Amino acid sequence: xxxxxxxxxxxxxxxxxxxxxxxxxxxxxxxxxxxxxxxxxxxxxxxxxxxxxxxxxxxxxxxxxxxxxxxxxxxxxxxxxxxxxxxxxxxxxxxxxxxxxxxxxxxxxxxxxxxxxxxxxxxxxxxxxxxxxxxxxxxxxxxxxxxxxxxxxxxxxxxxxxxxxxxxxxxxxxxxxxxxxxxxxxxxxxxxxxxxxxxxxxxxxxxxxxxxxxxxxxxxxxxxxxxxxxxxxxxxxxxxxxxxxxxxxxxxxxxxxxxxxxxxxxxxxxxxxxxxxxxxxxxxxxxxxxxxxxxxxxxxxxxxxxxxxxxxxxxxxxxxxxxxxxxxxxxxxxxxxxxxxxxxxxxxxxxxxxxxxxxxxxxxxxxxxxxxxxxxxxxxxxxxxxxxxxxxxxxxxxxxxxxxxxxxxxxxxxxxxxxxxxxxxxxxxxxxxxxxxxxxxxxxxxxxxxxxxxxxxxxxxxxxxxxxxxxxxxxxxxxxxxxxxxxxxxxxxxxxxxxxxxxxxxxxxxxxxxxxxxxxxxxxxxxxxxxxxxxxxxxxxxxxxxxxxxxxxxxxxxxxxxxxxxxxxxxxxxxxxxxxxxxxxxxxxxxxxxxxxxxxxxxxxxxxxxxxxxxxxxxxxxxxxx
Numbered sequence: 150x151x152x153x154x155x156x157x158x159x160x161x162x163x164x165x166x167x168x169x170x171x172x173x174x175x176x177x178x179x180x181x182x183x184x185x186x187x188x189x190x191x192x193x194x195x196x197x198x199x200x201x202x203x204x205x206x207x208x209x210x211x212x213x214x215x216x217x218x219x220x221x222x223x224x225x226x227x228x229x230x231x232x233x234x235x236x237x238x239x240x241x242x243x244x245x246x247x248x249x250x251x252x253x254x255x256x257x258x259x260x261x262x263x264x265x266x267x268x269x270x271x272x273x274x275x276x277x278x279x280x281x282x283x284x285x286x287x288x289x290x291x292x293x294x295x296x297x298x299x300x301x302x303x304x305x306x307x308x309x310x311x312x313x314x315x316x317x318x319x320x321x322x323x324x325x326x327x328x329x330x331x332x333x334x335x336x337x338x339x340x341x342x343x344x345x346x347x348x349x350x351x352x353x354x355x356x357x358x359x360x361x362x363x364x365x366x367x368x369x370x371x372x373x374x375x376x377x378x379x380x381x382x383x384x385x386x387x388x389x390x391x392x393x394x395x396x397x398x399x400x401x402x403x404x405x406x407x408x409x410x411x412x413x414x415x416x417x418x419x420x421x422x423x424x425x426x427x428x429x430x431x432x433x434x435x436x437x438x439x440x441x442x443x444x445x446x447x448x449x450x451x452x453x454x455x456x457x458x459x460x461x462x463x464x465x466x467x468x469x470x471x472x473x474x475x476x477x478x479x480x481x482x483x484x485x486x487x488x489x490x491x492x493x494x495x496x497x498x499x500x501x502x503x504x505x506x507x508x509x510x511x512x513x514x515x516x517x518x519x520x521x522x523x524x525x526x527x528x529x530x531x532x533x534x535x536x537x538x539x540x541x542x543x544x545x546x547x548x549x550x551x552x553x554x555x556x557x558x559x560x561x562x563x564x565x566x567x568x569x570x571x572x573x574x575x576x577x578x579x580x581x582x583x584x585x586x587x588x589x590x591x592x593x594x595x596x597x598x599x600x601x602x603x604x605x606x607x608x609x610x611x612x613x614x615x616x617x618x619x620x621x622x623x624x625x626x627x628x629x630x631x632x633x634x635x636x637x638x639x640x641x642x643x644x645x646x647x648x649x650x651x652x653x654x655x656x657x658x659x660x661x662x663x664x665x666x667x668x669x670x671x672x673x674x675x676x677x678x679x680x681x682x683x684x685x686x687x688x689x690x691x692x693x694x695x696x697x698x699x700x701x702x703x704x705x706x707x708x709x710x711x712x713x714x715x716x717x718x719x720x721x722x723x724x725x726x727x728x729x730x731x732x733x734x735x736x737x738x739x740x741x742x743x744x745x746x747x748x749x750x751x752x753x754x755x756x757x758x759x760x761x762x763x764x765x766x767x768x769x770x771x772x773x774x775x
Contacts, residue, residue, distance in 0.1 A: 151296070151299060152227070152268060152269050152295050152296075152299055153292050153295055153296055153299075155225055155226055155227045156226070156227040156228070156229055156250075156269075156292070156295065157184075157292075158288040158289065158292070159183075159184045160180055160181060160184050160186070160226055160227060160228040160229065161180075161228070161229045161230075161288040161291055161292075162176070162177070162180050162228070162229070162230045162231070163230075163231050163285070163287075163288065163291075164231070164232075164233075165177075165230045165231060165232040165236070165249070167232070167236060168234075168236060169236065169237065169676070169677075170201075170207075170236065170237065170238050170239060170678065171198075171676070171677045171678050172236075173213075173230065173232070173236050173238070173249060174194060174197055174198065174201075174215055174251075175194060176230065177215070177228050177230050177249060177251040178190055178193055178194050178197070178251070180228045180230070181193070181226060181228050181251065181253055184226065184228075185223065186222060186223055186224060186226040186253055187221055187222060187223060187253070188220075188221055188222070188223050189221040190221075192219065192220075192221035193217065193219060193221040193222060193253065196217035196218075196219040196221060197215050197216070197217045197251070198678065198681065199217075200215070200216060200217050201215065201239075201678070202682065202700065203387075204332075204338070204387065204404075204405075204406060205238065205239040205240065205241065206338075207238035207239055207240030207241060207246050208240065208241055208273075208338070208341065208406075208409055208410075209240050209241045209242035209244065209409075209410060210242070210244075210273075210276070210279060211235070211244060211245070211246055211247040211248055211279065211283075212246060212247075212248045212249075212250075212273050212279065213238045213240065213246040213248070213249050213250075214249075214250050214251075214252060214273070214341075215249070215251045215252070216251065216252035216253075216254070217252075217253065217254070218254040218255070218256060219254075219255075219256060220255070220256045222253040222254060222255045222256075223255070224255060225253065225254050225255055226253045227250055227251065227252050227253070227269065228249075228250070228251045228253070229248075229249065229250055229282075229291060230248075230249040230250075230251070231247060231248060231249070231282065231283070231285075232246070232247050232249070233247060233283070234247075235247045241406055241409070241410055242410070247283060248273070248279060248282055248283065250269060250273070252269075268299065268302065268340075269295075271302070271340050271341060271343070271344035272295070272298050272299075272302065273341070274341060274344050274345060274348065274409075275298070278294065278298050281294045282294060323354060323355060323356045324355045324356070324380050324420050325355070325356045325357070325358075325378055325379055325380055326350070326355060326356070326357045326358075326379055326380060326381050326382070326383055326416065326419050326420075327357070327358050327359075327360070327371050327375050327376055327379040327382055327383075328343070328346050328357060328358070328359045328360070328382070328383040328384070328385065328408075329359070329360045329361075329362060329371070329382075329383075329384050329385070329386060329390050330342040330343045330346070330359060330360075330361050330362065330385045330386055330405055330408050331361070331362035331386035331387065331388040331390060331405065332386070332387050332388065332405045338387075338405045338406065338409065339361050339362065339405065340361060341408075341409050342385045342405045342406075342407075342408025342409050342412075343359040343361050343408070345408050345409045345410075345412040346359055346383065346385065346408050346412045346415065346416065347359055348412070349412035349413050349416055350412075350416055353413065353416055353417075355416060355420065357383075357416075358371060358375050362386065362388060362390065371394070373394075376394060376395060376398065379398060380399070380419070380420070381398065381399040381400070381401065381419035381420070381424055382395045382398045382399065382400045382401070382419075382427070383400075383401045383403075383408075383415050383416070383419050384400065384401070384402050384403070385403050385404065385405050385407050385408030385415065386404075386405050387404055387405045392427060395427050396427055396428065397426065397427070397428075398426065398427055399419065399422070399424035399425065399426055399427075400424060400425065400426070400427040401415055401418050401419050401424045403415055446544075448512065449509050449512040449513050449543070449544065449547065450509060450540065450636070451632060452508050452509060452511070452512035453504075453505040453506065453507075453508040453509035453512065453539075453540070453543055454505065454632070454635075454636055454639070455508075456504060456505075456507075456508040457501055457502075457504045457505040457508065457639075458639075458734070458735065460497045460498070460500050460501045460504055461497075461498070461501055461639055461642065461734050461735075462733065462734055462735045462736065463493070463497050464492075464493040464494065464496070464497030464498040464501070465493065465498070465642065465731075465732040465733040465734055466493070466732075466733045466736070466740060466743065467489045467490070467492055467493025467494075467497065468489070468490055468493040468494050468498065468732050469731070469732045469733055469740075469743035470489050470493075470743065471486040471487070471489035471490040471493065473486070474486030474489065498643075499530065501539075501643060502526045502527075502529055502530045502535065502536060502538065502539035502643065503523050503526035503527045503529075503530060503539070504523075504526070505526060505536070505539040505540070505543060506522040506523065506525050506526025506529065506539045506540070506542040506543035506546065507519050507520075507522040507523035507526060507543070508522070508543070509522060509540065509543025509544060509546075509547060510522025510523075510525075510542075510543045510544075510546035510547035510550065511547070512547065513544070513547025513548060513550075513551055514546075514547045514548070514550035514551040514554065514573075514577075516569070517550050517554065517569055517573035517574060517577065518546055518547045518550040518551070518573075518577065520574045520577065520578055521546035521547075521549065521550055521574065521577030521578045521580075521581040522542060522543045522546040522547060522581075524546075524578050524581060524582055525539075525542030525543065525545060525546045525581040525582065525585045526538075526539045526542045526543065528542065528582065528585045528586070528589060529541070529542050529585065529589065529592065532589035532590065532592070532593050533593050533596065533597075534589055534592035534593040534595075534596055535593075535596040535640070535643050535644055536596070536639070536640035536643045536644070537592055537595060537596050537640070538585075538589065538592040538593070538596065541588070541592065542581065542585055545581055545584060545585070546577060546581040549576075549577055549580050549581055550573055550576075550577040553572070553573055553576045553577060553580075554568075554573060557572055557573070596644065611648070611725045611726075612722045612725050612726055613722075614649065614652070614725065615648075615649075615652040615721040615722040615723070615724055615725030615726070616718045616719075616721050616722040617721070618634050618637070618638065618649060618652045618653050618656055618721050619652055619653075619655065619656030619659070619717040619718045619719070619720050619721020619722065619724075619757070620656070620714055620717060620718045620721070621633060621634035621656070622634050622635070622653060622656035622657040622659075622660075622695060622717050622721070623656060623657075623659065623660050623695070623698075623710075623713045623714045623716070623717035623718075624710075624714060626660060626695045626696055626698050626699050626702060626713075631657070631695060634653050634656070635653055635657070635734075637649065637653075638650030638652075638653035638654075638734060639734050642732060642734055647730035647731055647732050647745070648724075648725060648728070648729065648730045650731055650734050651724050651729040651730050651731045651744060651745075651750065652720075652721040652722075652724040652725050652729070653721070654693055654731065654734070654735075654737065655717075655720040655721055655723075655724040655729070655750065655753050655754050655757065656717035656718070656720055656721040656724075656757070657693050657695040657717070658690050658691070658693050658695075658720070658737055658738075658754055658758075659690070659713065659716045659717045659719075659720045659754060659757040659758050659761055660690070660695050660697070660698035660702075660713035660716070660717060660761065661686035661687075661689040661690035661694065661695065661696075661697035661698050662686065662687065662690030662691070662754070662755075662758040662761075663690075663698075663712065663713060663716045663757070663758040663759070663760070663761025663762050663765070664683060664686050664690075664697070664698055664701050664709070664713070664761065664762075664765065665683045665684070665686035665687040665690060665758075666758055666759065666761070666762035667683070667761070667762040667765040667766060667769075668680045668682075668683025668684075668686070669683065670762060670766065671762070671765065671766035671769070673771045673772070674765065674766060674769040674770070674771060674772065675769075675772065676772050679701065679704075682700060682701075685697065686698070690737075690758070691737050691738040692736075692737045692738070692739070693735060693736065693737035694737075698713055705769065708765065708768040708769050709765065711764070711768075712760075712761045712764035712765045712768060713761050715760055715761065715764055716757040716758060716759075716760040716761030716762075716764070717757055717761075718757075719753075719756060719757045719760050720753050720754050720756065720757025720758070721757075723749075723752070723753035723756060723757070724750060724753045724754075726753075727746050727749035727750060727752070727753055728745065728746050728749075729744055729745055729746050729747075729749065729750040729753065730744065730745040730746075731743060731744045731745070
């Protein structure tokens with residue numbers, strides 16, 4: 150299918166009037182609607198804005214490609230708009246956008262439609278093509294430019310295929326790389342990143358094969374022979390990519406926009422010999438340097454915490470619910486309440502620390518570390534060494550098994566199965582168990598001392614602790630500091646002290662809720678897009694998803710971050726003052742009925758959110774609304 154079958158004179162606007170991002174989106178959508186391409190204009194605009202919230206489609210070089218795949222589209226179409234004055238579109242290079250291609254894809258768009266859409270995205274990488282569009286004097290000239298570019302691109306692709314075939318027959322003459330690109334929608338960025346890498350590789354004298362993971366599925370799929378031949382692998386994607394096939398290869402990981410904006414940097418790193426070698430899932434040094442710069446300790450701990458969380462949440466809620474089934478006459482728990490307590494406490498909660506330790510160990514040493522970590526965590530549980538004992542058991546088991554794996558490298562590859570099934574679990578469980586046997590009692594004493602210290606805190610110190618935990622939840626909104634506070638709260642639940650985690654949850658709910666209140670009551674401080682996003686933050690905040698505050702903090706950190714920290718600190722401190730306590734570590738508003746002193750707990754959260762909203766109302770400047 151030719152691109153000019155999707156873009157016609159009726160979907161071209163050479164003089165856009167909008168002066169803001171949201172105004173241009175609405176204006177382009179109006180063109181599509183008048184052309185009869187949309188069944189629901191409002192729903193289509195919402196889909197476009199939802200895509201913009203993931204990553205701006207202002208790709209730089211004066212180009213923006215807003216796009217959406219939705220049932221609000223009757224038939225696939227493209228609208229071209231031009232603003233010679235330029236519009237601030239939150240572009241990746243910070244420059245105004247002048248050329249706009251709004252892509253409207255149906256949910257059932259076929260491969261031919263998607264192929265045409267992807268080709269258009271790649272054409273816009275050509276500077277001469279962009280210059281031609283900027284200078285076009287009529288709609289017909291725009292269509293002629295697209296047709297000419299499509300014909301030239303087809304010849305270029307044919308020449309590339311011939312060159313790639315010749316290269317495969319003459320291996321080793323140039324550095325050869327393989328790459329994978331992908332974006333959440335899989336329409337524009339996926340293919341632009343692929344073309345960015347291919348064009349820059351040709352310029353630098355490299356050879357490359359790029360697999361695209363787009364809406365039309367995997368294209369140009371990498372073969373085992375391609376990967377074996379490759380000197381390095383580049384992944385430029387914001388979606389999950391199957392990495393196990395790249396085990397043993399130098400791997401450069403980056404967002405999809407890096408393939409568009411920084412292809413030379415990615416290629417030069419792949420060619421430098423400094424890229425980390427991917428060792429397979431769960432092992433350190435896995436090549437994810439661009440994607441994940443977090444310390445190894447943090448990654449392994451979070452792997453344990455995230456896998457343990459369902460046991461804590463499910464078990465905690467069941468335990469809390471069991472108290473609703475008490476006989477008010479005899480003040481005794483009913484048989485059904487006992488069942489809930491048995492399932493949640495004696496079983497789900499009992500598995501919490503062993504699961505924590507097992508997944509920490511498997512993060513370090515892959516599957517062979519799992520069994521040793523589970524046994525070490527179970528020993529910590531039985532000795533009442535608690536959360537601290539589980540963490541130590543997990544890291545101990547993981548690194549011991551990792552050491553044994555290196556020790557047994559002399560085992561022939563043909564006996565790898567025996568090494569994985571017999572040798573590593575046997576030696577891992579034995580050594581972890583022996584060490585844990587001798588340190589369980591000291592760890593239990595430390596755990597007991599920590600609980601006693603918390604129980605003995607006076608009112609003033611309890612408030613300070615709540616303020617500190619609330620502050621930590623807001624500082625990086627889901628980052629390492631936030632997760633440290635969250636992990637501490639879970640540890641205290643395991644220790645039987647339920648107040649700290651109530652402060653943690655209150656502090657985590659405040660940032661998005663406070664921003665939502667601010668966008669509602671101080672509308673002049675936010676643009677239209679921010680006000681729309683603020684509505685979403687009501688849901689995110691109520692659900693205890695602190696990350697909803699991140700886009701606002703990123704856009705205006707000097708004003709937003711102090712405001713949310715202040716609000717979260719107030720909420721955490723008040724939670725402690727009011728004696729709020731919860732055995733359910735997650736769930737936000739949905740588990741508030743299970744919180745001790747729930748009415749005042751709600752007051753603490755709303756007060757903190759109000760503080761954040763008021764500070765934003767004072768600190769932020771008025772913006773020009775569209």
